[in-house]
Amino acid sequence: MSQNETPLFTGLLNHAKRDPIQFHIPGHKKGRGMDPEFRDFIGENALSIDLINIGPLDDLHHPHGMIKEAQQLAAEAFGADHTFFSVQGTSGAIMTMILAVCKPGEKVLVPRNVHKSVMSAIIFSGAVPVFIHPDIDPTLGISHGITTQSVKKALEQHPDAKGLLVINPTYFGISADLKEIVRLAHSYDIPVLVDEAHGVHIHFHDRLPLSAMQAGADMAATSVHKLGGSLTQSSVLNVRGNLVSPERVQSILSMMTTTSTSYILLASLDVARRRLATQGYELAEQAIHLAESARRKINEIPSIHCVGQEILGTPATYDFDPTKLIISVKELNITGYDVEVWLREKHNIEVELSDLYNILCIITSGDREEEVHKLIVALTELSHMHQESIKEIKAKIPVSVPSIPVLSLSPRDAFYAETESIPFEEATGRIIAEFVMVYPPGIPIFIPGEIITQENIDYIFENIEAGLPVQGPEDESLKMIRVIKEHKPIF
Numbered sequence: 001m002s003q004n005e006t007p008l009f010t011g012l013l014n015h016a017k018r019d020p021i022q023f024h025i026p027g028h029k030k031g032r033g034m035d036p037e038f039r040d041f042i043g044e045n046a047l048s049i050d051l052i053n054i055g056p057l058d059d060l061h062h063p064h065g066m067i068k069e070a071q072q073l074a075a076e077a078f079g080a081d082h083t084f085f086s087v088q089g090t091s092g093a094i095m096t097m098i099l100a101v102c103k104p105g106e107k108v109l110v111p112r113n114v115h116k117s118v119m120s121a122i123i124f125s126g127a128v129p130v131f132i133h134p135d136i137d138p139t140l141g142i143s144h145g146i147t148t149q150s151v152k153k154a155l156e157q158h159p160d161a162k163g164l165l166v167i168n169p170t171y172f173g174i175s176a177d178l179k180e181i182v183r184l185a186h187s188y189d190i191p192v193l194v195d196e197a198h199g200v201h202i203h204f205h206d207r208l209p210l211s212a213m214q215a216g217a218d219m220a221a222t223s224v225h226k227l228g229g230s231l232t233q234s235s236v237l238n239v240r241g242n243l244v245s246p247e248r249v250q251s252i253l254s255m256m257t258t259t260s261t262s263y264i265l266l267a268s269l270d271v272a273r274r275r276l277a278t279q280g281y282e283l284a285e286q287a288i289h290l291a292e293s294a295r296r297k298i299n300e301i302p303s304i305h306c307v308g309q310e311i312l313g314t315p316a317t318y319d320f321d322p323t324k325l326i327i328s329v330k331e332l333n334i335t336g337y338d339v340e341v342w343l344r345e346k347h348n349i350e351v352e353l354s355d356l357y358n359i360l361c362i363i364t365s366g367d368r369e370e371e372v373h374k375l376i377v378a379l380t381e382l383s384h385m386h387q388e389s390i391k392e393i394k395a396k397i398p399v400s401v402p403s404i405p406v407l408s409l410s411p412r413d414a415f416y417a418e419t420e421s422i423p424f425e426e427a428t429g430r431i432i433a434e435f436v437m438v439y440p441p442g443i444p445i446f447i448p449g450e451i452i453t454q455e456n457i458d459y460i461f462e463n464i465e466a467g468l469p470v471q472g473p474e475d476e477s478l479k480m481i482r483v484i485k486e487h488k489p490i491f
């Protein structure tokens, strides 16, 4: 089969054209049985392929027909041995990666700043996380990935780990030396699982960081929906090599997946793969070109800085994706959060994210010069508005992280344990049952099962005083914290 073909999408279209009489779900029956306003909005075409796993349409849980062919074409396009479609987002694919390699009580090496789906999988599997600190960029106030050096140390100390998870590239587009990290992990026969939520496009252009499959990683959970043109919630799980069993991956992914898989989402993966495989290079080239021109223009605006090549060269910044515009507004003496709201209210512009010092804008082949121009005009106005206030010297909040506390219970045992709420200030020495995170840099200060230390309580209160958002605990005021209940001895 050629990469120009779309067996799944074409199969669905042919089925819809035959216009069979449907005595099966979905009960809206090509839209006739649904709310007319929504039906007219979404349109007949979409509703005609909102189908289910009847015989001719194959089954994601046991693919043997058009879904199997579509997955095989995707594997070829992504350089994988096997590709599995996910309708549970990259979160579902990430949980599958961890559950495929870890049994209860087994160790998994993970960066401290992992996505919540990694912690969910650690709770489901009963695995014991061994955390690796990511590098912090104190100027930008963001966390990067883990360094080769820290991976080396983690592997030396935990050669019995069952997997190493790497976020590559990060949300901000920064990559570590993934090839070297894979080489190190493979020297211990430890599989490398890559959270590639922000990197589906990098496989298709040589100016972008190496993809997980190019670097030789064993599995990658890749968000086609984020930057690859498929519909929201559709992702792929790529698998290669012989450290991971594809049969186990299939059965775990199946356990994590609805039996009513959306064929609209699956078809969107099939066509996104065709576009990436046949035009991915040109599409990425177009996005890189537009982003670089935006970066140059933003860097001409007084007191606003858009990160570029100069970020490279540290142990954690081996490569970067220029289509991510990390725009630092720190010098304007305002926060990224304020800029996000101002852009929304005054210019009808929505950004990808904001934090204390930055906003992040992503450029894809879906962007045009007119829109980028509007962003530049808005940022220029913002800069002019704040030229007076930048003369006041405001103390910049230092971005740092305290040490990682000792894990005394596995996150799963902590999750299921009996808990109680106590004053946070009195919690030193107790085992926490909640997550606590400070933004930036968004790295958990506590995860369930860790022993609360005075150093970390002090750190959290210092950050609250400095005005940084603290997230996670049930009691948002942080007066009380949930800990594992201790049973006092009976005399």
Ligand SMILES: Cc1ncc(COP(=O)(O)O)c(C=O)c1O
Binding pocket: 088, 089, 090, 091, 092, 094, 115, 117, 167, 171, 195, 197, 198, 223, 233, 235
């Ligand atoms: C780093 C990272 N990993 C995983 C995910 C989960 O992806 P999804 O939303 O497709 O489940 C996200 C989502 O934003 C993410 O930022």
